Amino acid sequence: MKLIFDKSVPGRCGVMPAKSDVPTSVNLKPELLRNQDAQFPELSELDVVRHFTDLSNKNFGVDTNFYPLGSCTMKYNPKVSELIASDTGFANLHPLLPQLRGGGMLTQGALQVIYETDMQLREITGMAGFTMQPMAGAHGELTGIMIIAAYHRANGNKKTTILVPDTAHGTNPASAAIAGYSVKTVPSNKDGVMDFDALQEMMDDEVAGLMLTCPNTLGLFNPEIKRICDLIHSVDGLVYYDGANLNAVMGKVRPGDIGFDIVHLNLHKTFATPHGGGGPGAGPVGVDEKLLGFLPVSLVVKRDDGTFALEYNREKSIGYIAPFYGNFAIVLRAYAYILMLGKEGCLRVSENAVLNANYIKERLKGHYDLPYRQVCKHECVFSAGNLLTKYGISALDIAKGLIDAGFHPPTMYFPMTVREALMVEPTETESKETLDKFCDAMIDLTEIAKNNPEQLKAAPISTPVGRLDEATAARKPNISYNCPLCG
């Protein structure tokens, strides 16, 4: 499609500004003045409206179609949460106000939201306290690792290593490395979960902690999870729960009850706040009793008289890790979501997320390789390995073919333990009819792979931009646009 600069016609305009009655001679040095007029596109108001409406129609999101991006929990974001977050009582608050003398009493509602969200998340996870500051999941991870480091420093421990499984999200080793730890990878066993014996062999006094997504990125729950936590604790290590997959077990299993010491949650995944370009995210971090003192400042506390206040006086705190109180309006949306669902609703979220994933797994397992065949949690991982061997059709080709069928592709080539991986997470908000349409499309693609592989190699053909040459785009990126107006 044409860019707005390509649509420009000299002399056309949408508005007639009033003639300036301010003298044009200004005291600017000549070298700071333009040699020619600014090269803005020239269009009528209607041209501009159509241009941007066209662009908006090309958006793809959960509001337009199915978006089964594995380990990303692209669930529907209820519109009532948006309404609540746009309430001027919240939206127009200045973040400095509660820090000014007397300002606390003018912001009681907002402080109460932060305080009560903390309480809700404690109840859901079994942790002793939360910070709302982290702005995203990976930011929560870094916060968690900094708390691990602060704990070991306070105890005089000299530890150097963080363990992660070979199925970990890439952010886990990255967060640990940024915090200064060396990272060791624990292999999976034949069932696709962390190999307990291998973990046992890797254990020594250098182990500061283990980061674990549970269920893991194959959508599998590790039956050894309690023994894993106990093993890490036996060397005074800490166990970190990556909450990316909490949607599978919310209300069913509490990380704090299993023995996890630190948890981050992705409000933009599990708690239905906007996600993926629509952000911003929020990655609250919860800790157990022994780590409470290390949480970032400030925290919201409830005074004896029932009012809420910000507390800064925590000498062991790792300090600020974000300005003010995190992405408050995102916390507010999650707070509303949890209140709307209640305990019963939270349980049903996980039940339906798991049911939907297993439905897709069962419908597609005769058509795609399924490396791990047991009951999955909220996501399932297929392999396009059979299609690649037989017809030369890769996971990438299937993903591109799905775009032409009207669906967002699933996560592909992750986790790296599965060859030609296609990782599907339907979430609880999709109906059986939608899941069936998706499964039908996936099955159709295997037929096309067999009978007309060239069609898949050429996909997508229904999008404004077709198949990209990703290798050349990365090796020799051409990121400049030659604007026709600039000659």
Add this chain to the structure above:
Amino acid sequence: MAEQGLKYTESHEWAKIEGNIATIGLTDFAIEHLGDIVYLELPEAGDDVTAGTAFGTVESVKAASDLNSPLSGKVTEINEELPDNLETLQNSPFAGGWLVKIELSDASEASKLMDCDVYEEYLKNQD
């Protein structure tokens, strides 16, 4: 197909040992499974490398992976042209696509690596 006369790791690096110097590279199996390679990060001459630990990074359109050193020693030379000519790595992994040369600190480590036939057998169980 892997080449005779080289030593191999489970993470798909090869080493060609000539006296006290080993040339290190990635196998064609690794290259094929990575897909189109878009970025390569190598160590600098003079850096120490340890057998079994990362000395660089290779990134493809699918994934980023560590390059693990088959042997321990000091880097004497790197293939400086390679990061800007990734097609060479893709087309010629056992020759022009070599990554680094290292001066070995413990030549006996080579006995822990796989010979070509053993590596070929190992690959049969990889998919």
